[in-house]
Amino acid sequence: MSQYILQTDQLSIKFGGIVAVNQVSLSVKPGIIFGLIGPNGAGKTTMFNLLTGIYKPTEGKIFFKGEDITALGPHKVSALGISRTFQNIRLLKDHTVFENIMLASHTSLSYKFIDALFYSKKYKSEEYEKKKFVNELLEKYEMTHLKELNANDLPQGIQRKIEIVRAIATGAELIFLDEPAAGLNPVETDELMDLVKKLKEEGKTIFLIEHDMKLVKGICDEITVLNFGKKIDQGTYEKVISNSEVVEAYLGRRKQHAHG
Ligand SMILES: Nc1ncnc2c1ncn2[C@@H]1O[C@H](COP(=O)(O)OP(=O)(O)OP(=O)(O)O)[C@@H](O)[C@H]1O
Ligand SMILES: [Mg+2]
Known part of the structure; x- marks a missing residue:
């Protein structure tokens, strides 16, 4: 290597x-x-x-x-x-801090669309794991108090932080x-x-x-x-x-x- x-x-x-x-x-x-x-x-x-x-x-x-x-x-x-942030902040508008980070963490987990469609046991347990993972990330980076707020209502500094934590959420x-x-x-x-x-x-x-x-x-x-x-x-x-x-x-x- x-x-x-x-x-x-x-x-x-x-x-x-x-x-x-x-x-x-x-x-x-x-x-x-x-x-x-x-x-x-x-x-x-x-x-x-x-x-x-x-x-x-x-x-x-x-x-x-x-x-x-x-x-x-x-x-x-x-x-x-490998993950990145953009020169102009790109967050999902009208979505909460939690949702913005949750969406990024999708890419790193293994369940398939078909599991989601039938709401399978695997999907449910992965959803649970993912939510837990995102909550842990929010806790670690001191953002738990912001999780239900709309990302676009927050100051620039916090929006940047959300983008960075989102990049980390991909693993x-x-x-x-x-x-x-x-x-x-x-x-x-x-x-x-x-x-x-x-x-x-x-x-x-x-x-x-x-x-x-x-x-x-x-x-x-x-x-x-x-x-x-x-x-x-x-x-x-x-x-x-x-x-x-x-x-x-x-x-x-x-x-x-x-x-x-
Ligand atoms: N898709 C593209 N098509 C044509 N030219 C492009 C494209 N992307 C970048 N360029 C050109 O490449 C050059 C470098 O641009 P780039 O955006 O990488 O600069 P930068 O160093 O990031 O500048 P800044 O500090 O302003 O963000 C510029 O002349 C730009 O116009
Ligand atoms: Mg540039």
């Missing part, structure tokens, strides 16, 4: 004339918080879409625990133990978070950092995209920097921010920063 949970080898994708990800090779050790940073349009989300099977690369390969997953679609990637070992601190206030960001550190302590590997440098500095063990689809540096926070090419990449595009 590979010593890395995730590796890419010369990964590229082109959209028409744009090379959105350009020959990116990276290796992620298990159990760390790995940060992917870079200016707007650098190719970060596209990288996530490649790694989770949403896009197929034009070139290059992706390995999960040494196994080539380049050709797998999103469902197969998820079944292997994933490797979790991708796309700008988890976007739209959060400083208190919510601190709480988010504590949650991500807790996931690391539980043995999960976290791969996150983030513009909030306080968060990146505070929790990332290793960082890769993208600019115009290319990897321009990797290493610790101190190392990458002292690289003049990284500083220029940010300064050069700060004026174009225009998203929420």
Whole structure:
């Protein structure tokens, strides 16, 4: 087995004339918080879409625990133990916190539609197990008091947390978070950092995209920097921010920063 949970080898994708990800090779050790940073349009989300099977690369390969997953679609990637959150929060509107997490946990259990249809013993006992599992997750992440509330009535910080707990509910070992601190206030960001550190302590590997440098500095063990689809540096926070090419990449595009 590979010593890395995730590796890419010369990964590229082109959209028409744009090379959105350009020959990116990276290796992620298990159990760390790995940060992917870079200016707007650098190719970060596209990288996530490649790694989770949403896009197929034009070139290059992706390995999960040494196994080539380049050709797998999103469902197969998820079944292997990889989960993600999106840049714009995607929760089921008008559903409770409990329901949002319960739905995610479906993918990890084995009963078939036919069992549900006939409301079989197996279905009933799996439903029971699932509810128990979701209740335990809510308890563990201190959300029991919110479980019957509508997800869309809750503050951004809580909505992010629901998304993250939902990602965990699939049983994933490797979790991708796309700008988890976007739209959060400083208190919510601190709480988010504590949650991500807790996931690391539980043995999960976290791969996150983030513009909030306080968060990146505070929790990332290793960082890769993208600019115009290319990897321009990797290493610790101190190392990458002292690289003049990284500083220029940010300064050069700060004026174009225009998203929420
Ligand atoms: N499906 C697509 N079709 C065409 N171009 C795309 C597609 N997806 C991404 N791109 C382009 O790829 C480039 C990288 O976009 P991406 O969303 O990955 O950037 P990002 O680093 O996540 O930026 P941000 O920080 O603003 O979220 C952009 O030029 C974008 O327009
Ligand atoms: Mg993005």
